[in-house]
Amino acid sequence: MKLLPFLLMGVIVLNSCEGDLDDLGSQLVEGADGADQAYSIIAYNINNNDVIQSDASKLDSVRIGNFEEDVFGSQKVSYLTQLRLDTYNPDFGKNPVIDSVVLTLKPRYATDSLTTNTTEDYIYPDGSVAAKKVVTTYPVSKYGRTKNGKDKLVVNIKVNEVTDFMGGASDSLSSNKAFAIGSEIGSKSFNGTINSVVITKDSDGTELVNNAVSLRIPLDKPFFQDKIIAKQGNQVLKDAASFIRYFKGISISVDEPKGYLFSMAPNDAGIVIYYKNDVTATDGTVTRTKAQTTLNLGSGNTHFSSIIFNRPTDYTTAMGLAVKAKDLDKPEVPQFSVTAADKLYMQGMGGSSIGLRIPAGTILSLKKLYKENKVGIVSAKLRLFNDDTTWKNSYRKPSSLIVRQNNETGFLPDMTELASAGYSLIKTANLSTENASYDIGITASLKKIIEDETYDVTKGKDFIVNVGSYLSDASTGLLLGQAYNDRAYNPYRIVLKGTDINNLGNAGEKILNTSKVAQLRIIYTKK
Structure with missing residues (x-):
């Protein structure tokens, strides 16, 4: 009976196709021993030097x-x-x-x-x-x-x-x-x-x-x-x-x-x-x-x-502070230095990507909740909002994104472990408006980190995000792999809200659920 609310929430979260799952999660944990919480994260731009393999x-x-x-x-x-x-x-x-x-x-x-x-x-x-x-x-x-x-x-x-x-x-x-x-x-x-x-x-x-x-x-x-x-x-x-x-x-x-x-x-x-x-x-x-x-x-x-490409000044300035793509995947330097950005630029066909880092402090606090309070994470997602001060035109916004973990070449664990439960990597809302938002489902990915006692809690966790869609086998419909995607010819682009750079000292801390900075959203409950 104690497990029933947890299981019920898991089924609803994993199978829902709506973008406003947090309201649902709040109702489920309201009055119970759980929470629906937002945390700030460190968001940064990645400079691909306007180059991509295109043969x-x-x-x-x-x-x-x-x-x-x-x-x-x-x-x-x-x-x-x-x-x-x-x-x-x-x-x-x-x-x-x-x-x-x-x-x-x-x-x-x-x-x-x-x-x-x-x-x-x-x-x-x-x-x-x-x-x-x-x-x-x-x-x-x-x-x-x-x-x-x-x-x-x-x-x-x-x-x-x-x-x-x-x-x-x-x-x-x-x-x-x-x-x-x-x-x-x-x-x-x-x-x-x-x-x-x-x-x-x-x-x-x-x-x-x-x-x-x-x-x-x-x-x-x-x-x-x-x-x-x-x-x-x-x-x-x-x-x-x-x-x-x-x-x-x-x-x-x-x-x-x-x-x-x-x-x-x-x-x-x-x-x-x-x-x-x-x-x-x-x-x-x-x-x-x-x-x-x-x-x-x-x-x-x-x-x-x-x-x-021929770039305007604001874009080139942002790329000057961005992480270089060649510096991303170096196992010997798992926690590379980044500069948090308040505007995140994403574009297909060799344009910029973004990185989303869950700070070490957030991981440590979640591990403590898991170990000491026996909480179970029901839903975890990285939420991003359109930057309506910059990207306020009528061009079609990206409807899909490509996501991987730094130093990992495969799909997120969520994409393989939760596929049969109706899992969707990206859930979008209001794409036709300036209030567009994206949810990246990382429940399984985050649970592995939180429950892994060998994970180095002095390190954060980085997710690399690109504009694009995964390609699938024409006969089976199965995805071909992380490297098989349409980035080389995907024309879409968008500017998203990043980190509140005026409050970097609070990165990784709890924030209001109504905040629109780049964030980690978690629904958890007691087991």
Whole structure:
């Protein structure tokens, strides 16, 4: 019977999906021998030097674009990739001449606001065929500024040749690596929408064109005539090793500095070269005949995301006081020096992370409660609040975070031990408002520390937090691991309230439950 309140609270806390669990916890321990208590913690920024691994092994998706806002500054993201012939030592026939070259991209798009435009009296230009044309348009999913006043923001997508060899697909590449970019070989004015096109012949309903939902960018015909078609029989087209050193790759980027970032799956891109050649019949008749060849931009090629930042003064000042990422995981220095920050900057794609330290004094007092008063921790979480004095815009806030313990490479114990109890690492509240908050569930993690008699109580405990989501196996749905996440292409950012730096002497002490500084929230009761 004495254990019943404890078990009941555990079940409710672990299975609830609400963000305001503390009110519930207070009701459960009210009048009982327990508490719902907040403690201040030491919160600090982590400087990742605007660099992250961004090669093919990290790019389930890629971002393209150029975005700027006042707090984190500007961010230009270009996508570079190798390309390969679909067939080596190709035979393009006699007198091959290119009609067109098209780069096809498949950005992520929303399906709930499509529009359809039908042209019943369409004339298909190749042969002047009477036909019907149906164009279905979808808005591309974007992060950033999508309008210029009341109008859709139109950006210019550029395609350039890469003139440096990009290496092998298994090579590790950092986002700040510079590859030489050559001449522009294509461009398209982009209004933020993509479409599918179906053209059917009026006479019998035969499909003349069926283009899936995509963004089609015309490329320079003379460039590809000289680069590919004219090299028929040349060694540079005879094998993959020769080809990727001859035609080293392409870069896709956006000009406009204050636009948005959009995403696509890198393996969905491709280039098709449409051409005509002479075909001679047995009677000697020569006919110009359509043909095509494909350049493969998918898996097996080196993919690379180039990310360039330009930071404002407040951000660079904060990073000057931040812990350097390289100094985080050093077993020989388990308690590194940090500078508490009142503003916490978090950004994906190589931007800053944050650290949350539960001070040694707090751990010592909780150990004493556990040992002397026999308390049981029912719920423990690190709670963070949006800094509404700094981050007060309408950009979408991160809905998920990546969390690990310092000097640990695996998931938090909570993620493995409590998974079957409906555990959620991150619980959010009010994300669409300036009062947004995040709860990081660390019940099992903290219990291990408190109940471990060998834990060095002169040391605090650090949790490292990044913007991002964990990736899961497509067939099983299971998370792949701590290192498998979308940080390399996650565009979100936020500024959170940190430590009250005017009262650092009280770090780790009990605070009011209504406080909005970075904090540890604990619900406990007597066993």
